[in-house]
Amino acid sequence: MTEIQEVKPTINNEYLEMAFDNCIKCSTCKYSFSDFEQSCPSGEKFLFESFWASGKIRTARGLLLGDLKWTNELKDAIFACPTCGACMDACQAPHADYIVDIIESLRELVVEKIGPAHNQEKLVERTLNPEMWNPYGEKHSDNEQLKKKYNLPDKAEWVYYIGCTSNYRQKSLRDSTLRLLKKVGLDFTLIDEHCCTSPMIRTGQTQYSKDFMTYNVEKIKEAGAKKVVTSCAGCYRTLKKDFEKFGVEYDFEVFHTVELLKNLINSGKIKIKSEYNKTVTYHDPCHLGRHMGLYEIPREAYKSIPGINFVEMRRNRNHAWCCGAGGGVKIGYPDWAVEISENRLLEASETGASVLSSTCPFCKTNLGDANVKYNYNFEVLDLVEIIDQLEIEVNT
Numbered sequence: 059m060t061e062i063q064e065v066k067p068t069i070n071n072e073y074l075e076m077a078f079d080n081c082i083k084c085s086t087c088k089y090s091f092s093d094f095e096q097s098c099p100s101g102e103k104f105l106f107e108s109f110w111a112s113g114k115i116r117t118a119r120g121l122l123l124g125d126l127k128w129t130n131e132l133k134d135a136i137f138a139c140p141t142c143g144a145c146m147d148a149c150q151a152p153h154a155d156y157i158v159d160i161i162e163s164l165r166e167l168v169v170e171k172i173g174p175a176h177n178q179e180k181l182v183e184r185t186l187n188p189e190m191w192n193p194y195g196e197k198h199s200d201n202e203q204l205k206k207k208y209n210l211p212d213k214a215e216w217v218y219y220i221g222c223t224s225n226y227r228q229k230s231l232r233d234s235t236l237r238l239l240k241k242v243g244l245d246f247t248l249i250d251e252h253c254c255t256s257p258m259i260r261t262g263q264t265q266y267s268k269d270f271m272t273y274n275v276e277k278i279k280e281a282g283a284k285k286v287v288t289s290c291a292g293c294y295r296t297l298k299k300d301f302e303k304f305g306v307e308y309d310f311e312v313f314h315t316v317e318l319l320k321n322l323i324n325s326g327k328i329k330i331k332s333e334y335n336k337t338v339t340y341h342d343p344c345h346l347g348r349h350m351g352l353y354e355i356p357r358e359a360y361k362s363i364p365g366i367n368f369v370e371m372r373r374n375r376n377h378a379w380c381c382g383a384g385g386g387v388k389i390g391y392p393d394w395a396v397e398i399s400e401n402r403l404l405e406a407s408e409t410g411a412s413v414l415s416s417t418c419p420f421c422k423t424n425l426g427d428a429n430v431k432y433n434y435n436f437e438v439l440d441l442v443e444i445i446d447q448l449e450i451e452v453n454t
Contacts, residue, residue: 073159074118074167080153087111087145087157090377097144099380099398108135111145111157118164128171136161136168137175140387140398141260142380143348158349165262174263178386181257186266191252192222193389199225200250208236213282216246217310219274219297221290221419222253228419234446235289235315242328242452244318246287249277256292259300261386271306278310289315289442291345291418292384298350314346315442316356316417323362332449333365336437339411340368341402341425342378343418356417359441363448369409371402379405381416383424399428406436413437415444 088110090097101110108117117135120126139161146157153160173179181193191198201220204210218239224232239246251274255267278286288294297312322328340360346352353375360368373379382388382398402425406414414429414436416422426438 073156073163074122080151081112081115082151083112083116084151085110085112086151087149090144090148090373095373095377097148097377097379099142099382099401100139103394103397104134104138106135109138111149111161114139114161114164115157118160121164121167128168130172133168133172133175136164137178137261137386138391138394139385140344140380140382140395141385142344144344144377144380147348147376162259162262165260166264167262169262174261175386175390178261178263178390181261181386181389182263182266185253185255185258185270192226193253193257194222194226196226201225201248202250204236205248208240210247211245212247214245214247215283216244216285216287217249217278217281217283218246219251219254219278219286219288219290219293220248221251221288221293223292223419223423224289225251228422228440231289231419231422231440231443234440234443238442238446238450239287241450242322243454247281247283249274249281251277254293254296256296256300257386257389259296260384261390264304267300268304268306271301271304275301275306275308278308283310285311285313287313287315287318289417289419289440291343291350292420295345295349314352314417316346316352316359319359319441319445320355323359327453329451329453330363330445330448331451334363334444334448335365335367336413337367337369337409337411338413338415338444339371339406339409340374341371341381341406341414341416341421342375343416343421344378344380344384346417347378348376356441360415363444369411371405371409373405381421381424382428383420388420388424395424396428396431399424400432403428403432403434403436407434411436413439413444415439415441417441 096102107113141158184190184195185193255270294314382395388395429436
């Protein structure tokens with residue numbers, strides 16, 4: 059990657075202007091609209107109006123009009139939020155679908171005026187380091203060793219975009235995905251990927267995002283790929299939604315692994331032969347569910363597994379409680395992130411499931427951390443890790 063140039067972020071005033079006239083502080087955003095369940099981890103933790111979506115919008119309005127001063131005391135109310143999107147689902151006002159965009163645009167403005175939230179600056183510092191290119195501070199992998207291990211070509215129809223969390227923290231998910239893609243005969247390869255910049259975008263530190271996006275697009279083009287698959291919900295949202303927001307063009311299709319699996323199963327190209335005789339409950343990742351609308355496809359994939367006893371948690375689909383890791387909360391407020399996850403584990407325990415599963419490595423990480431801390435004794439597995447354990451018949 060050539061030398062990175064800092065680009066002053068273009069704050070999307072279209073989103074911020076929505077903070078002026080649409081929110082009437084009706085408090086609908088505080089609860090799941092259908093059953094009045096608690097839905098906002100931030101508001102329920104801090105119990106002060108500024109921490110709910112309506113309060114953040116009011117804060118944005120005050121800052122833009124000059125009624126509030128730019129002080130560090132504002133940061134917790136703005137950044138202590140996993141941007142899970144539950145407020146978007148509950149809100150009935152015209153700006154409902156854009157509440158997370160408003161919050162992220164506000165964060166960009168805060169970073170520009172008074173700097174990022176505590177610890178979140180590390181996400182950029184590490185990712186800019188040419189020995190890392192990832193927010194975890196791990197030595198960069200160009201994925202060449204993985205290509206050799208799995209005998210992958212330099213050019214292929216598909217690219218598996220691993221994502222930083224799978225490549226540096228959830229390697230079992232990465233390896234399960236690689237084995238599965240090989241097993242089903244997919245024509246795929248890997249690239250020397252750099253961070254998709256989802257962590258930067260969620261924390262308002264967007265000044266380098268477009269450079270990283272452009273780099274990854276070029277690498278995918280060099281591989282000759284027309285399709286990209288990722289097992290990370292955050293990468294999926296970034297590739298499909300944020301690249302467009304930042305004006306980065308590409309000519310390939312983007313899939314999450316659950317979409318690929320569903321297509322392979324429905325078309326009869328693969329058939330799962332062995333049984334998985336366990337009770338499994340599914341946690342909807344916010345970036346896959348509320349952010350991108352994928353609710354039924356994962357469930358169809360789970361239910362296609364012979365022998366599985368698939369059970370739902372009380373809050374599921376668009377009403378699912380966040381795992382607590384997103385929006386920069388995992389690095390900025392690590393203890394609270396795990397505390398949020400404990401609420402999800404409690405719900406999972408009510409189902410009688412022994413396996414808590416998701417389709418996002420970030421969710422898997424935080425749910426796993428809470429599972430250990432609070433002694434819940436779940437198997438915390440990704441869908442791909444479950445299917446990787448099973449016998450698959452491939453029909454060419």
